[in-house]
Amino acid sequence: MSLLKRFLFGFVTMGANYGSITAENALPGRKDALKGISEKHAVNGNRMFPPFPEGTKSAVFGMGCFWGVERSFWKLKGVYSTHTGYAGGITENPTYQETCTARTGHAEVVRVIFDPSVITYNALLKNFWENHNPTTKDRQGNDSGPMYRSAIYCVDEDQLELAKKSADIYQKNLQDRGVTGEVTTEIKIEPVFYYAEDYHQQYLYKNPGGYCSMRGTGVKCTL
Secondary structure: OOHHHHHHHOOOOOOOOHHHOOOOOOOOEOOOOOOOOOOEOOOOOOEOOOOOOOOOEEEEEEEOOHHHHHHHHHOOOOEEEEEEEEEOOOOEOOOHHHHOOOOOOOEEEEEEEEOOOOOOHHHHHHHHHHOOOOOOOOEEOOEEOHHHOEEEEEOOHHHHHHHHHHHHHHHHHHHHOOOOOOOOOEEEEOOOOEEOOHHHOOHHHHOOOOOOOOOOOOOOOOO
């Protein structure tokens, strides 16, 4: 992680790789979900927990530190709610401290609840590709470690197909612009999402001058 985040939170990233984390060596976690999370979104006042409005769908993205990622999505018209959290790993109901050890297998992610009649999943994918660097494995800017990996966690086969197609498109976009490096994004169906602590929810709204590591490649995605 960045020096700033180490200073702010006092956590040290260990040298584990999420691919080496198994049920036998992952941190145990806990049965109960984290408590104290606000029921209302700090930016728009919408619900943070189900049930969400009829017709809305969810999508989950990992693009590095989730503070800036969440802000990039809550600004989009048609997005009902956004939630920072952890996904893609093994540890049940992990804390931020545990995730930062790289021994949970999880990535920092943002879950997006959206109205597909207003904004499409492809539009969310476009925001995903253009606002981080998917070619830097386990790193975004100053933040390094498997919890900062590029990831798309899909809720069904339809999302999975669209996500994989978008990765191929963006790889070609990068090549056409002379950007070297292969897309390293982890793309899979992953139904489990764990909420992050309340102080991470809508962090950059509560702390307007807060840390943000988001840096895209400068290449547009032609979805």
